[in-house]
Amino acid sequence: MNNAKKSNRLHRGLLVAISLFQAGSLAILPLSTLLFLQAGACQELAVTGAKIIPVVGEPIEQGTIVIREGRIAAIGHDVKIPVEARVIDATGKVIMPGFIEAHTSEPMSQANENNPNVPFVSVLDTIDPMRVYFDEARRNGITTVSVLAGNSTMIGGQGTAIKTGETFLDAMILERVTGMKISLSPAGGVSRMGQLAALRKELADAYKLAFPEQKKSEATTTAAKAEAENTEGDEQRRAGRRGRPNGDAPPSREGRDDQPAESGEKKQDEQPTETASRDAKSQEPPVIDALKRPMVDLVSGKMLAFIHCEIPMDVMHALSLIKEFNLRPVLILGRGCYKAAQDVVASGYPVIFHEDLVFWERDPRSNEDRQINVIEAFQDLQAPFALSVARAGGDTIGQNYLWYQAATAVKYGMPQAKALESLTIGPARMLGVDEFVGSLEVGKDGDLVILSGDPLHVDTWVDLTIVNGKIVYERENDPKLKLLLEGTK
Amino acid sequence: MNCVKRIFARNLLAVTIYTSVVHMLAVYLNLTVLDSPLAAQTLFKAGKVITMAGDPLSPGMVLVNEGKIVSVGSALDQGNARLVDLGDAAVLMPGLVNAYSQAGLSGAVRDEVTKEVTATYKVDLGIDWNSQSMKRALTNGITTACLTPGTENVFAGIASTVKTAKSNAAVLQNDGALVANLNTDPTRRNQARQRPDSIYLRIPTNRMGVVWVMRSSFDMAQRNEHDESLAPLRQVIAGERPFFIVSRTFADIETMYTLAEEFGFKSILVGGQESNLVLSKIAELKTDVILTPVPTGVTSGEERTEICLNRAGKLAEHGIRFCLSGDDLLAEARFAYRHGLNSQQALAAVTLAPAQILAIQERVGSIEPGKDADFIVLNGEPLELTSRVMKVIVDGELVFDVDGASR
Numbered sequence: 001m002n003n004a005k006k007s008n009r010l011h012r013g014l015l016v017a018i019s020l021f022q023a024g025s026l027a028i029l030p031l032s033t034l035l036f037l038q039a040g041a042c043q044e045l046a047v048t049g050a051k052i053i054p055v056v057g058e059p060i061e062q063g064t065i066v067i068r069e070g071r072i073a074a075i076g077h078d079v080k081i082p083v084e085a086r087v088i089d090a091t092g093k094v095i096m097p098g099f100i101e102a103h104t105s106e107p108m109s110q111a112n113e114n115n116p117n118v119p120f121v122s123v124l125d126t127i128d129p130m131r132v133y134f135d136e137a138r139r140n141g142i143t144t145v146s147v148l149a150g151n152s153t154m155i156g157g158q159g160t161a162i163k164t165g166e167t168f169l170d171a172m173i174l175e176r177v178t179g180m181k182i183s184l185s186p187a188g189g190v191s192r193m194g195q196l197a198a199l200r201k202e203l204a205d206a207y208k209l210a211f212p213e214q215k216k217s218e219a220t221t222t223a224a225k226a227e228a229e230n231t232e233g234d235e236q237r238r239a240g241r242r243g244r245p246n247g248d249a250p251p252s253r254e255g256r257d258d259q260p261a262e263s264g265e266k267k268q269d270e271q272p273t274e275t276a277s278r279d280a281k282s283q284e285p286p287v288i289d290a291l292k293r294p295m296v297d298l299v300s301g302k303m304l305a306f307i308h309c310e311i312p313m314d315v316m317h318a319l320s321l322i323k324e325f326n327l328r329p330v331l332i333l334g335r336g337c338y339k340a341a342q343d344v345v346a347s348g349y350p351v352i353f354h355e356d357l358v359f360w361e362r363d364p365r366s367n368e369d370r371q372i373n374v375i376e377a378f379q380d381l382q383a384p385f386a387l388s389v390a391r392a393g394g395d396t397i398g399q400n401y402l403w404y405q406a407a408t409a410v411k412y413g414m415p416q417a418k419a420l421e422s423l424t425i426g427p428a429r430m431l432g433v434d435e436f437v438g439s440l441e442v443g444k445d446g447d448l449v450i451l452s453g454d455p456l457h458v459d460t461w462v463d464l465t466i467v468n469g470k471i472v473y474e475r476e477n478d479p480k481l482k483l484l485l486e487g488t489k
Numbered sequence: 490m491n492c493v494k495r496i497f498a499r500n501l502l503a504v505t506i507y508t509s510v511v512h513m514l515a516v517y518l519n520l521t522v523l524d525s526p527l528a529a530q531t532l533f534k535a536g537k538v539i540t541m542a543g544d545p546l547s548p549g550m551v552l553v554n555e556g557k558i559v560s561v562g563s564a565l566d567q568g569n570a571r572l573v574d575l576g577d578a579a580v581l582m583p584g585l586v587n588a589y590s591q592a593g594l595s596g597a598v599r600d601e602v603t604k605e606v607t608a609t610y611k612v613d614l615g616i617d618w619n620s621q622s623m624k625r626a627l628t629n630g631i632t633t634a635c636l637t638p639g640t641e642n643v644f645a646g647i648a649s650t651v652k653t654a655k656s657n658a659a660v661l662q663n664d665g666a667l668v669a670n671l672n673t674d675p676t677r678r679n680q681a682r683q684r685p686d687s688i689y690l691r692i693p694t695n696r697m698g699v700v701w702v703m704r705s706s707f708d709m710a711q712r713n714e715h716d717e718s719l720a721p722l723r724q725v726i727a728g729e730r731p732f733f734i735v736s737r738t739f740a741d742i743e744t745m746y747t748l749a750e751e752f753g754f755k756s757i758l759v760g761g762q763e764s765n766l767v768l769s770k771i772a773e774l775k776t777d778v779i780l781t782p783v784p785t786g787v788t789s790g791e792e793r794t795e796i797c798l799n800r801a802g803k804l805a806e807h808g809i810r811f812c813l814s815g816d817d818l819l820a821e822a823r824f825a826y827r828h829g830l831n832s833q834q835a836l837a838a839v840t841l842a843p844a845q846i847l848a849i850q851e852r853v854g855s856i857e858p859g860k861d862a863d864f865i866v867l868n869g870e871p872l873e874l875t876s877r878v879m880k881v882i883v884d885g886e887l888v889f890d891v892d893g894a895s896r
Contacts, residue, residue, distance in 0.1 A: 132788060360621050369621045371628060394785030396820035397798075398874070407874035458823050458874050485828055487765040487797030 044068050045469050046081045049091035050450065054440035055424045065095060067446035070468035075440055090450050093463060096420070097440050098143025098447035099402055102386030102427035103306070103332055103352045106133040111150030113157065116187070117202060119180060119294040121157035123147045129167045137164045138473035139481060140401050141449035141462040144174060144437050146427065149181040151308045151332070154190075154199055156181035158294055159306060161431050163447070165467025175433050179304025179330070180294060184314040196317055203325045206295035209288055299325050304432070306352075308332040315340035319347055330430055335359055338377040350383050350430035355390040355399055357408050375412040386427040407456040420455060446470075530554045530570035531885055535581035535866065541841045541855035549581065553862040556884035560858055575866050575880070582836070582871055583855050584632025584863035584883065588779045588843035589733070589759050589814040592622040592634050592653060599639030601646075605675060605691060606706050608721045610646035612636050613663050618655075622816075626653045627889050629817050630865040630878040633844070633853050635665065637759075640674035640735055643693070643702040647721060648733065650847055652863070654883040661849050666731035666757070667721040671741045671748075673792055675699050700744055707752045725754045731848070733779070737762040737792050746770060757846060761811075762794035765803045777846045778804055778811040782821055801838060802829030812843035819871065819878070826872050835872060 045067040052063035052075065064079040065072065074080075081087060105111035108126045127147060137145060143164055149156030161175040186195035288296055297303050305327040307318045315337055322329045331344060335354035344351060357374050378385075387406060390399035398404035406419040428438025436445045446469035453460040465473035475481065531553045538549025540561055552559040552570060575581060591599055593616040601607045616636060617623070626634055634653050638645035648666045652659035676699060679691045693699045710719035711726070724730035736742050737760040749756060757777045758764065764771060764778055771778065780800055783790060790796055797803070802825070804811040813821040818839045826835035844854025852861050862885035869876035881889035 360625055362621055369624050390785045392784075392786035395817045396815070397783045397785055397824055398820055399785045404874065410875045411877045456875060458827050458872050484796055485799045487763075487800070487803070488795060 043469075044073075044082050044085035045088065045446070045466070045471075046079075046085040047088045047090050047095060047448075047450065048081065049089055050093045050095045051454075052095045052440060053420065053455070055097055055420055056439035056441060063095070065440065065448070067466070067469040070446050070470070072440060072442050072444050072446050075442060088450070088464070090464075094451040094454055094460075095440070096141075096449050096451060096455060097424045097438055098449055098465065098467065099141045099423045100144040100146070100386070100427040100431075100438060101137070101142050101389075101402055102146050102330075102430060103148055103388055104133075104145060105148060105150045106391065107131055107145065107147050107162075108149075112152040112187075113149065116154040116190070117198070118153065118157050119155045119202075119298070120291045121149075122160065122177070123149060123157060124160050124169065124173075124176070127160075127162065127169055129169055129172065134164050135480065136400075138465045138467075139462060139475075139478065140403060141451070141465055142402060143447040143449070143465060143467045144428070144433070146178055146431055148178075148306055151183050151185060151310070152187040153181070154183055154186075154195055155202060155295075156183060158303070161433055163467050164465075165470055165472040174436060175431065177294075177297075177303055178431050178433075179306050179328075180298045181306045181308070183308040183310075184317055185308060185310035185334070192313075200321070200324075202295060203299060203321065206292065206299045207325055209292060210296045210300045298327065301326060301328050303328075305329045306332055308334075309337055309340075310334040311336050312339040315344060319343060322347075322349070335372075335374065338372055338374045341377040341381075345378065345380050345382070348383050350426075351378070351381065351385040352430075353378075353385060353387050355388045355394065355405065357387070357405065358412050373412050375409050375414050379413065384426040384429040385422055386430060387422050403456065410456060416456065530559065530568070532565060532567050532570040532572050533575065533581060533864070533882070534572060535575040535579040536577035537580045538856065539580065539582040539836065539871065540857065541583055541837060542857045548577070551581065551856055551862070551864070553885040556862055556886070558856060558858050558860050558862050561856055578868060579879070580867045580869065580871060580876075581856075581864050582867070583840045584853065584865055584881065585630045585818045585839045586812075586843040586847070586849075586854055587626065587631045587634040587814050587818050587839075588812050588847055589781060590626065590631070590634035590636055590816075591639065592626045592631075592636060592816075593617045593620045593651075594622075594636055594638070600641035601638075602641065602678060603691075605642055605693065605702050606644045606718075607638075607642050607646050608644040608667060608706075609718055610638065611649065611664070612638050612646060613649040613651075613660060616649070616651065623653050625816065627881055628878065629819065630867075630881060631818055632863040632865070632881060632883050633661065633849070635662075635843075635847055637666075637668045637733065640670045640672065641677060642670065643675045643699055644669050644706060644722070650849060652883055654881070654888040659883075661852060662847070665847075666733045667725050668733045668735070668759075669703065669756075671699060671703060671734050671736045671745055672738070672760070673699065674735075675702070696741075700748070703748060704751070707748070707754075711752070725756075726752055728755065732756040733759050735759040737790065737794050739763040739766040739794075742767045742771075746774065749774075759814075760791070761800065762790040762792070763797070765797040765800050768803060768807045768809070771804070772807040772809050776809070778809060779843070779846065780804075780811060780813050782813075782815040798824070799829035801825040801835075805830055805834050810842060810846065811838065812846055813838045814843070823872050823874060832872055 046064060048064045049062055052060040052065060054075065060077055063075065063077055064081065066074040066079055066081065066085060107128065108123055109128055110126065113121060144161060145164060146159060146161045148159035159178045159181055160173065161178050162172040163174055166172045182199065184195065186192055298305060307329050309315045309318050309331060311334055315331065318329065318331060321327065330350045330352060332352045333354055335356045353374060359372055360369055361372050362369050387402060387409065389402055389405060402423060406423050409419045409422065410416050425434060425438035428434035437447050440448060446466060448466050449462050450464035451460050452463050461475055462473065463475045464471060533551045533553065535549055537545055537547040538551060538561070539545045546563045549563060550565040551561050552565050594612060601610060631653055633650065635648050635650040637648040645668045647664060648668050649660060650662035650665050652661065673696055676694050679694045693702050706719060707722055709716065710722035714723070721730060725732040732754055734745050734756040736745050736758060742758065742764065745756060745758065757779060758771065759779045760781050761778045783796060783798065801811065801813065813825060815821040822835045822839045825838060826832055830838070841850065841854040844850040853863055856864070862882065864882040865878050866880035867876045868879050877891065879891045880887060
């Protein structure tokens with residue numbers, strides 16, 4: 001994973017170098033052409049005069065932010081602007097980190113594979129950078145997208161995190177593989193029992209492959225024990241004891257449970273000799289089929305498990321699977337899952353909410369209508385979380401937009417700061433890419449949005465979207481927005 | 490024997506009436522007199538009152554007597570009135586009016602599938618007052634709604650304008666507009682070629698067919714004056730009954746004007762997705778427009794109409810009287826404002842304008858003496874995305890309170 005990041009960095013460095021070279025060789029062109037080129041791929045960019053909301057840290061009034069070679073070089077009140085930098089005067093405007101959409105299948109040409117068990121496929125192979133989605137994303141300040149398979153496939157394949165700035169997929173990749181999409185809601189006539197049994201078998205098989213010395217650990221039978229452990233109460237879960245039952249303890253993977261990211265990196269360094277790097281006592285390294293590799297990576301904690309829970313009971317199953325197979329989960333909740341809020345909050349796992357933050361429910365017996373406020377139900381949530389947009393059937397056009405969903409969250413009781421985190425650093429942490437994106441800090445990627453006013457206001461627009469220090473959207477120069485607003489005549 | 494029975498029945502009736510009157514009195518006493526003896530009036534006080542009749546008042550007060558507004562001002566004498574102080578942060582504004590709503594008519598009961606012309610069908614007896622959609626409307630701040638039959642009949646029936654908070658007693662217009670559909674919805678279920686054995690043989694199956702049904706119905710109504718089933722059509726031609734025509738595309742709106750000229754009726758345009766393409770004609774003929782929302786997650790509107798997010802602003806520029814409709818009416822106003830309508834017009838488009846289009850502006854739509862005391866209370870500016878409807882007051886009574894109802 002980390003290697004991928006590194007090579008990605010290298011790749012980007014190369015790109016920057018190439019464009020530098022290009023800019024140099026074109027120096028004889030007329031000034032206007034040069035300016036145009038600069039607007040497209042400038043090496044240094046300074047945005048001045050705006051209120052900066054870095055999300056991590058306090059807002060800076062009248063701040064300046066300098067981006068060099070695609071990354072934030074300086075940020076603050078008294079920042080020296082390099083002479084060669086292109087300066088954007090953003091007086092009276094507000095700068096925020098680029099927004100991150102944590103869960104979408106929109107960039108894909110088809111969201112779900114027909115085969116229910118396809119851990120070996122990758123959404124990268126179906127992302128179409130020309131889709132209208134990317135246009136809309138840039139228009140609404142989204143700079144990073146976590147693309148995942150839909151909710152209808154049991155093991156739906158590997159997701160990815162990409163930037164919205166380029167049109168060539170390789171240049172868009174932020175994190176090649178983020179995790180595996182798993183769905184607990186059965187599709188195509190399968191029962192929940194069947195779905196769960198099949199899923200457990202796949203995970204157990206992968207577990208045996210990953211940790212062959214534990215062959216007799218009978219991963220499948222540990223389910224009952226894990227379930228028994230479930231009843232021990234929330235305290236232990238909070239304490240981070242997510243190990244397997246004693247007798248069947250898997251090889252120790254210290255640290256990972258408590259600090260998944262850190263130890264995940266440690267493992268990364270060992271990746272080339274992965275099989276040998278397991279515990280010292282491991283015997284003959286088994287040859288792992290390339291098709292089975294992703295599932296092995298999943299149970300060895302090398303990728304996240306994005307688990308879609310449609311109804312509250314799915315949450316319980318998810319929690320026991322996580323414990324049983326030591327998964328690093330992100331819970332994708334259906335709207336009814338507010339009933340499992342206590343368990344979700346206590347688990348400390350990251351959460352992606354359903355698009356309906358407030359909805360109505362009728363009690364089947366008393367016929368009592370109740371308005372359910374998901375925000376209120378999850379008010380104690382400390383783990384990173386993200387919001388979703390509606391792709392169809394929403395109450396208003398607003399549900400198309402991530403920023404509107406954040407405003408709705410505030411409307412129904414979420415503190416504003418928390419809502420802004422759900423657009424930025426929350427999903428970045430959840431996806432393990434907070435090293436690069438999610439806040440405005442020196443060293444991070446130059447991904448930012450310049451808003452016409454304070455965020456979450458009704459007449460605040462995204463004026464400028466910048467990805468890797470490159471302007472990828474300008475409201476002033478958006479003929480399509482004009483058409484959308486004014487119609488064709 | 491029969492006679493005895495009848496007397497008994499009559500007495501029973503009298504007793505029932507007597508008990509219910511006593512009961513009502515008791516409830517009345519409980520509600521008002523016990524709070525502050527002698528007070529028959531209530532004085533609402535809020536940090537800001539948006540009246541929709543003149544500039545907002547801050548602070549503002551509204552005096553209410555028996556469900557009607559008595560006076561409005563910045564500083565009113567409390568007198569004997571009971572004071573309801575909503576707080577300095579509260580914004581009080583008129584209850585919202587949804588001019589095209591299907592609340593209470595959910596599910597299959599909206600559309601009659603056996604006939605294409607059901608002009609005399611009335612929604613008022615089909616309203617489920619206890620439905621979730623009614624409660625949703627109320628919590629979204631919609632206090633008055635014009636309930637219309639669905640879109641799958643060419644002539645769908647007669648609309649009814651009601652208050653969402655009450656039951657049958659709260660009907661403002663029982664016998665309202667005739668609702669017709671000049672769009673492709675009436676063809677929707679008739680195209681099922683795979684079901685030739687259907688007991689219903691229904692036309693139309695295409696857009697031309699819809700126009701034909703409408704034209705021939707008007708023709709029949711004129712020639713056969715004894716056909717009671719077409720009476721509402723004659724009333725529409727005579728200008729005695731308002732006429733809603735649901736049309737979305739440019740072509741259908743044009744057709745509406747063709748038919749209007751042929752038969753001499755005046756209609757209110759509902760939907761109007763492509764009204765931005767027919768602006769001058771709409772303005773010239775002074776047609777009222779009830780806009781329906783742009784759906785979520787689409788690249789084109791219903792019936793593949795083009796999206797023009799600033800439709801409302803365009804109508805306003807041309808001096809056309811229009812209003813917004815939708816389940817989340819306040820959100821519609823917010824987006825109309827975001828997309829180009831000015832704030833005053835955006836608020837009017839969900840309060841006074843729909844009341845005027847429905848011709849119930851004497852009762853609702855603004856906070857003025859003599860009108861019904863229908864208010865909503867927000868915790869911020871009504872057009873801000875983060876403001877929430879905290880309380881709803883209908884006929885001077887609190888009918889929804891976030892603190893009491895949310896869980």
